Amino acid sequence: MPNLDEVSGELQAKYSKLSSARDMLDAVQEQMDGLAVKYDTVSPEDVVTSAGKLVAAGLAPEAMAGMLADMPDNSQALQDWVAQHQKDVAARSEQLDALLGETRHQMGVVGLRQLMQRPGEIAPEAAPPQMGPLGAAPPTEGMM
Amino acid sequence: MADSSGLNPEISLGIRPMEINPGQGLARLGALVDVQQKMQETRMKGLELLGRQRAGEILAAAPDLKSGIDALSKDPLVGGFAGEVTSTMQSVQASMTGAAATEQQMALSGLDAVLKGSFGALNDPASFIPLVSAYAETLPPESRASVMKALPNLQAAFFDGMPTDDPEAAGQMWQRRFAASLMATGITPETIRAATGTIAPQIISYQDAEGRTVTTQIGGPVTGPAGGGEIASGPTTAEQAAAGATGAVAGGVESDMNAMATGIPMQAKAINGMLKTMESFQAGGGAQVRGQIASAMQGLKNIGMTGITQDMIDKVGNGDLAAQQEFVALSKQFVTAQLKAAVAGTGNVMRPEVDAFLESLNDATDPEAIVELLNQAKYIVRLEADATHQWLQYKGKIAANARARADGKEVPHEDVDGLGLESFPTWYEVHRDWENLPEYTAGGVDLGDASPKDVKGGDKTKKEEKVENLPSDPEERKAALKKLFGG
Known part of the structure; x- marks a missing residue:
């Protein structure tokens, strides 16, 4: 069984990557929202401008160019295209939030165990198999 | 002369007749008894050793200490030594409990x-x-x-x-x-x-x-004994000792500094929110600006600014001038209340600065002047932030000096040598660095002044990249976009 410090290191690395993804998705969502409120007045130039900002924020140029390759020119079709991407981003955002919440919870559990760790103790106490190595699931948000 | 046996009794042959000593027999008997006692002791030691070995086996096999001790007293080989073994085990148990309690206390302190x-x-x-x-x-x-x-x-x-x-x-x-x-x-x-x-x-x-x-x-009241041990509340033992040594004044300073530290981010955010709103007033009355004002008002309402209603936010958003003026008045009240609360929480540390600010605020009527005053208010918050930062360092220095003194070493921080926590306000007055006040709180809340350019509605638009006449062919378009994005 990995010791508490190893688990802690893995979780922090995972959380760092997830947080970066969260920042990027936030940036994408912001641009998508800005395009969506233009309804059928949105133009390919608007989309390209938004895409440029995302590339400047760190999104891979190849990925962005690939995504825009199938962008329609027709205003109505472009509006639908933006709406579809907005929906995709929202769905991914939801998945990412769940992952972030779970990872945060695990970090809390590990942090508290580190706090309770006896001097010189390395390995964490074995958890019941049903709980997994990091304890029970986090609380359901919004239950208050 | 020789006698009839032919021996001359005048000549000593070194032979002495046996003397009768009544105690000698008893001494020999005593020596024998002693030997027997030692043999008995040896046998007892052997038995005790066997008993201890047996006791160890019983305890090792027992599910818990109490069951083990019960089993010890019933075993014929061990029964005689059970008292001593039990006493030893209880001592060990007590030591272990003490160590566990210390470890638990350390964890709970954390x-x-x-x-x-x-x-x-x-x-x-x-x-x-x-x-x-x-x-x-x-x-x-x-x-x-x-x-x-x-x-x-x-x-x-x-x-x-x-x-x-x-x-x-x-x-x-x-x-x-x-x-x-x-x-x-x-x-x-x-x-x-x-x-x-x-x-x-x-x-x-x-x-x-x-x-x-x-x-x-x-949450709610505690209804029973805590399951995982009592969590200490209030100051730690070390903090209590420090407060006891330096007196109630030190405790008061500590309390003031904690109150100040807790209040700084909220004050900074409130003032930043106000500044943002005032900048919008300066910039003009377009729909977008009104929307920004309404949005800022919503934020201020969320962080506890009293008097802002949803109706007022809606009216401001729709360009109602009376509602805007009412909001300006409320803003002044809000900042006043924030700073009064700061004074109440921080004793006399910041009072002169805050009093001067409040006096100026009462005379201000136009938004531009209020922006200037809000910048003054932010300056006060910067002083508070600096004081709390210096306070932590001050405490650390005093603790380091105390540790060094306990170890018989030279104190590392002479500037606080001989001072207590209660001396911090005086020490801070002398050591405050006016030129290097913090620009941000520890959490990154901006403490800097608003820029006049922003207040006057300077050019905030950024040059945006544009591409015209995108190729209709997907591949050509992709290539053009890649070129544009630098990929």
């Missing part, structure tokens, strides 16, 4: 530091690590090491992703996350109640070890 830091960080999540680190300085080295190791995980778990403009919602989110992690770690709801004291009763839902969803209440 938890206590995290709790204290958490309460201070609710207004400014990024200040969690600095606050807990400061508290951890008062803990034993072992506890401090555990706390420092756990901090990055706890910071992410309890504070990341929290709303920064709604302390109430942030507090509820913290409670939920903290409670969930504690329960998953194996600490009971009763312990949480003991630890968190007076949090509002609330229901949370989580999965137990068998995967079942369990709904339970946390």
